[in-house]
Each structure stands twice: as C-alpha cells, then as structure tokens.
Amino acid sequence: MKNRFDLIIFDWDGTLMDSVDWIVHCIQQAAARCVCPVPEAQAIRDIVGLSIENAIQQLFPDQDGETRQKLAADYGKAFFSKQISRDDLFPGVYEMLEQLRSQGYRLAVATGKKSAGLQAAINATGVADLFCATRCADQTASKPNPLMLDEIVAELGVDKRRALMVGDSVHDLQMALNAQVASVGVTCGAHSAATLRQYQPLLCLNYPTDLIGII
Template identity: 70%
Template sequence: MKNRFDLIIFDWDGTLIDSVDWIVYCIQQAAIRHHCRVPDVQAAKDIIGLSIEKAITQLFPDIDDSLREKIVADYAQTFFSKDISRADLFPGVYEMLQQFKVNGYQLAIATGKKSRGLAQAVVATELADLFAATRSSDQAESKPNPLMINQIISELGVDKQRVLMVGDSVHDLQMAMNAGIAAIGVTCGAHSAEILQHYQPLMCLSYPTDLLEFL
C-alpha cells in the first residue's frame, strides 16, 4: 500500500489515545448517579465514536430530554476531570505521526468528541501541530454520516481515492464506507477484528503504529 494514500484520517478515542476504559467508566458512573440501568462494558464501548448526545440516546432510549441532558453533562464533567498527556497515547503513536508527516502524508482527525474537547486533547498530548484538519461532532453530523470525511477532503483538496480512514469502531468504518474511501481497523479500542471485518476494511491491525509497516 505504499504510495497509495496522501491523506490519513484518524479517529481519536480508542485509535490514537487509550481512553476507552475511561469512557466506559464515565458512562457507567453517570447512569448510576441518575438511577438508570447501567450498561455493560461492551454496550458502552459500542457507542464510542458517536456524538455524546447520540450515544446517550442509544444507550438510554426511554429517558426524557431533561434526563438525557443531565446524563450528558454528568458524563462530560467526569470525563474532563482527568488530566491527559502524551503518555495517554498508545505507545509509539506520537513518533508514528511525526514520521508520517515527515514522509509527506497529510494527517487529520474525525471524532465524535466536541471540538473544544478535541482541541484541548491535541494540545495536552502535544499533537496540535501535526494535523492539517480536524472535524468533531459539533461541526458536522455524527458518525456514521460521512460529512466529517467529506468536509476534510474538500478542505484539503485531496482525491477521495487517495484517502485512508483509520478507526477502532464500527462507526468509523461505516463512515468510511458511506464516504466511499478506504479504511483500516485497529483492535485496540471498541471493537474486535471479527466485528470490524463486516465493514470491509483493507485490514485490521492490533495498534495504529502497525501502519508503519504498510504505508
């Protein structure tokens, strides 16, 4: 696959940063505090990648708007109570992204996070200067809608056939399918290779850093 792509779009949580267990914990704690049925670990993982509003609606379909807003706020308060740093990235991710940029790739992020949260995260992990474009769930439709990808492609002026999406969830790979671009799954986050294979990725890797062997 060398020289096949010019732009690599990464998901954030569970793909570049080891945050899935923390997300699950924050969701479960919000459910407990608001006396809702606590989702099991896999159910909580299954919504990672969606906007938080869409995620909470999917997890708790029978609650009213007022309670949904309270759970969203509670989740956010807990999630942002934890400081992050470059050490929270999966091992080797910082060096991998540096190498890809040196090799001439454009890099981008498409995430279910809010833009403010993403901006804080990329600064905290010392990655802010590496990405040519980012899109968050408050700037476009939530995954798996392809708008995030389409906006990034339009902004950077890249041929769609030269774009690769890398993500750990079915929402990432479904978004790539909907956008008509190639994708690679990583199994360090929300979903297993067996599940990700249903969305026809080029391959599934254990960690994003395994990309260095192929690109």
Template identity: 75%
Template sequence: MKNRFDLIIFDWDGTLVDSIDWIVQCIQRAAAHYGCPVPEPQAARDIIGLSIEKAIETLFPVADEETRAKLAAHYSQNFFSKQISPDDLFPGVSDMLRQFRRQGYRLAVATGKKASGLAKAIEATGLADLFCTTRCSDQTASKPNPLMIDQIVAELGVDKQRTLMVGDSVHDLQMALNAQVVAVGVTCGAHSESTLQQFRPLCCLSYPTELLDII
C-alpha cells in the same frame, strides 16, 4: 500499499489515545448517578465514536430529554476530570505521526468528541502541530454519516481514492464505507477484529503504529 495515500484521517479515542476504559467508566457513573440502568461494558463501548447526544439516546432510549441532558453533562464532567497527557497515547503514536508528516502525508482527525474537548486533548498530548484539520461532532454530522470525511477531503483538496480512514469502531468504518474511502481497523479500542471485518476494511491491525509497516 506504498504511495497509495496522500491523506490519513484518524479517529481519536481508542485509535490514537488509550481512553476506552475511561469512557466506559464515565458512562456507567453517569447512569448510576441518575438511577438509570447501568450499561454493560460492551454496550458502552458500542456507542463510542458517536456524538455524545446520539450515544446517550442509544444507551438510554426511554430517558426523557431533561435526563439525557443531565447524563451527558455528568459524563462530560467526569471525563474531563482526568487530565490527559502524552502518556495516554498508545505507545509510539507520536513518533508515528511525526514520521508520516516527514514523509509528506497530510493528517487529520475525525471524532465524536466536541471541538473544544479535542482541541484541549491535542494540545495536552503534544500533537498540535501535526494535523492539517479536524472535524468533531458539534461541527458537522455525527458518525457514521460521511460528512466529516467529505468536509475534510474537500477542505484539503485531496482525492477520496488517495484518502485512508483509520478507526477502532464500527462507526468509523461505516463512515468510511458511506464516504467511499478505504479504511483500516485497529483492535486496540472499542471493537474486535471479527466485528470490524464486517465493514470490509483493507485490513485490521492491533495498533495504529503498525501502519508504518504497510503504507
């Protein structure tokens, strides 16, 4: 796969950042706070990657609009109560991204986070100088709609056949399928290899840093 790609698009939570358990805890706390059924851990993992609005709607389908808004607000307040730092990146991620940039790859992020949250996270993890562009759920359509990838590719002027999507969830890989770009799954986040393989990734890796060995 050497020299096959020009652009690598990464998901954020669960792909570059070890945040899945914290997201699950924050979702469960929000549910408990408002007397809603507390999702099982895997049910909470299954919505990671979606916009917070779609995630709450999926997890709490019988909740009314006001309760969903309160759940989303409580989740966000809890999630951002924890200060993110470079230590929250999976080991070796910063060095990997810097090596890719030195090798001439263009890097981007496509995430279910909101733009303000991603900007803070990128700055706090020391990665602000590495990404050519980003797309967030409040800027475009939520995963698995392909619009995030379509917009990134169009903005950077890169051929889809030279684009790679890297993600840890079914929403990432389904988005890649919908956008007709190649994907690599990582199993350090929301979903297992057996689950990710259903979406026909090029391969599944334990951690994103293993990309250095194959591209």
C-alpha cells in the same frame, strides 16, 4: 498499500488515545449518579465514536430529554476530570504521527468528540502541529454520516481515492464506507477484528502504529 495514500484520517478515542475504558467508566458512573440503569461495558463500547447526544440516546432510550441532558453533562464532567498527557496516547503514536508527517503524509482527525474536547486533548498531548484538519461531531454530522470525511477531503483538496480512514469502531468504518473512502481497522479500542471486518477495511491491525512499514 505503499504509496497509495496522501491523506490519513484518524479517529481519536480508542485509535490514537487509550481512552475507551475511561469512557466506559465515566458513562457507568454518570448512569449511577443519575439513578438510571447502568449499561454493560460492551454496550458502551458499541457507541464509542458517536456524538455524545447520539450515544446517550442509544444507551438510554427510555429516559426523557431532561435526564439524557443530565447524563451527558455528568459524563462530560467526569471525563474531563482526568488530567491527560502524551502518555495517554497508545505507545508509539506520537512518533508514528511525526514519522508519517515527515514522509509527506497529510494527517487529520475525524472524531465523535466535541471540538472543545478534541482541542483540549490535542493540546495536552502536544500533537497540534501534526494535523492539517480536524472535524468533530458538534461541527458537522455525527458518524456514520459521511459528511465529516467529505468535508476534510474537500478542505484539503485531496482525491478521495488517496485518503485513508483509520478507526477502532464500526462507526468509523461505516462512515468510511458511506464516504467511499478506504479504511483500516484497529482493535485497540472499541471493537474486535471480527466485528470490524464486516465493514470492509483493507486491513485490521492491533494498533495504529502497525501502519508503519505498510503504507
């Protein structure tokens, strides 16, 4: 894989940031507060990467629109109640991003978060200067639609064959497949290697930091 890529596009939650367990907790708490059936942890992990609207609809298909709006709002309030910092990134992620950038790679983020949420997370972790482009679910189509990747590649003027998507969920890797972009799965977030391999990643790694020395 060495010298094969110019652009590396990372998912955020569960890939760069160790936040999946917090997402599970916040959704379960929102369900309880809204007097809705509380989803199992794996069911919530299965929606990590989707826009919050799509995630809530998938988790609570029997609830009406007003209740789903309340669930989404309650989840958002709970999620952002936690003060985050660079320590919430997986170990070594900041140094990895710095190293990749210094080696000439262009870096981007493609996430199911809303743009305000991603900006807050990027600012809190001090990585704003390391990324050339970002796309969020409220700016374009939600994963696994390929539009998010198509827009990043077009904005940066990079050949798709020189772009790599790195993600922890099936939605990340399905998006990459749909966009005809190569992918690498990481197992530190939502899904296992066995599940991710169904979506034809080049590799499945434990953490994104394992990319160092491979690409």
